[in-house]
Amino acid sequence: MGKEIDIKVKAKFVSKISKGFPLIVKESIANLNDLQEEGSLVRLVDENNRFLAKGYYGIQNKGYGWILTRRENEKIDQSFFNGKIQAAYEFRKSFFEDGETTAFRLFNGEGDGIGGLIIDHYDGHYVISWYSKGIYFFKDYILKALQETVEVKSIYQKKRFDTKGQYVEEDDFVMGEQPEFPLLVKENGVHFAVYLNDGAMVGVFLDQRDVRRKIRDEYAKGKTVLNMFSYTGAFSVFAALGGAVKTTSVDLANRSLPKTIEQFSVNGIDPEAHNIVVMDVFKYFKYAVKKALKFEMVILDPPSFAKSKKFTFSAGKDYTNLLKDTISITEDNGVIIASTNCSTFDMKKFKNFIDVAFKEMNGKYEIMEQFSLPADFKTIPEYKEGNYLKVVFIKKIKG
Structure with missing residues (x-):
């Protein structure tokens, strides 16, 4: 070395x-x-x-x-990487044995002992995300360790680091037998169409698995549901399968429309029975107020940072205002599912955003339950920033 x-x-x-x-x-x-x-x-x-x-x-x-x-004499060689990948596999053995969920995280950076390295599993196909040139240097060791630990159908990689001053988010088929896309994977029995060869994001965020199941199993039945920053509509699919009367999915990206239609379709749901809106989320709030639209459940899962023509959103600064907009279009006794993946503040501060928003709207609320990362997204207590996901189910109490 x-x-x-x-x-x-x-x-x-x-x-x-x-x-x-x-x-x-x-x-x-x-x-x-x-x-x-x-x-x-x-x-x-x-x-x-x-x-x-x-x-x-x-x-x-x-x-x-x-x-x-932290052992001075430990060598960083093939044996080291074999040990880390093997330990990660052992920790997640139950996921590999669960036929109802075939998409999950195999290796979660520093949580599994190697910061800067993420490996996700999609029904035997793997996506490796390299977050620096430094970890990419160990590519051959890591590829060999992965192949010696699990049965590999194919491997894709995402390079997420700077090259010559340019931020790179490129796709690269590495090895194996390329699947036909979309590749259909399962999460708690629900299908997702994913594209491992389509840039940085494959079509679903795996860290919200527990939240989606909770929505389907306990919250969606009989409700009108608004899904903001909907991406490919995963929350909407689970809500619909849980018996929601109607879902409305809102996202600024043009591709969100065909992608959401696809996710509904692979689960046997008629997309025509649901609303899929390509619009700036912040404009949609104004539209909903103007049209006197209200929803019994609103799912709010913005990126940590977002920019449109007229708005720049930063979770650390603007989440309270986003919640206030949400409160205004949520029915009394309705549920707001507030989520953030921002690592710069903790759950306590996030709950403070919620409290301030309701106070400024002269509203009352009750926190019903909360979620952080699922078990396959392993974290360590010494690095709290790694446990970035914060999701709170809030009931808007009739004042």
Whole structure:
């Protein structure tokens, strides 16, 4: 693997790293100029040259690399990667044995011991997401480890890192037998049409599995449902299968219309019986108020950051206002499912956004239940940012 580079960790960061924090942040490095090639192995030492941990150098939006081991003599070789992938598989064995769910996460970055690496499973086909040139350097080890651990039909990869100043989100078939697309996978018995060869997003976000099941099994029956930032309509499909009277799916992207029609169709649902609206979500709120439209359930799952012609949305700054718009078109005793994948604030702060929104609308509410990441999205307590998903089911109480 070449020579390991010693990284001097500034004194104020030593304790955090010693307690298990896995990210190598730029501000913690005293000798930044010694880092040259991404993919280099690094030894983290304190200012007295005492060993702290070993990791790799790789620049991504979160930091300058990830810690791989806290054992000084452990080698970062084929055996190391085999062990990590095998342990990840063992942790998720029940998913592989569940015929009702064939789409899930096999490897979740630092939660499974290798930050910057994500591996998702789609009915025997795998998608590897590389978040830095640094982790991509270990590609051959990781591909071999994956093939030696599980039965692989095919492998696709998504490179999500900067190359020559350009942000790359490219698709790349790696190996195996390419499936016909759409590839039909299952989640709790429901079908999804996915495209592993279609850029960064394949057609469904796997982290909302538990929330979708809850909507179908306990909340949707007999309700009118509004699904905002609907993407390919996954929430709407589960609501419809759960007995919703009607769903309305709203998203700005033109492709959301054919994609949502497809997801309804592969589940035997007539898309004509539901509304699919291509519109800026913020405009739709105004439209709904103007037309006096109200819904018994509103699902709110915006991206952390979104930009349209007239609006820029940032979850950390604007979620309260988004909730206020939502409250205004939710029926009394209706349910708002508020969700965010923003990692810059925690559940406590998210609940504060909810409280402020209702107070400013002179409304009352009750929190019914809450969700974070499902079991296959393994996280570690030492890196709270990794447990990014926050979903709260809110009942709007008649005032």
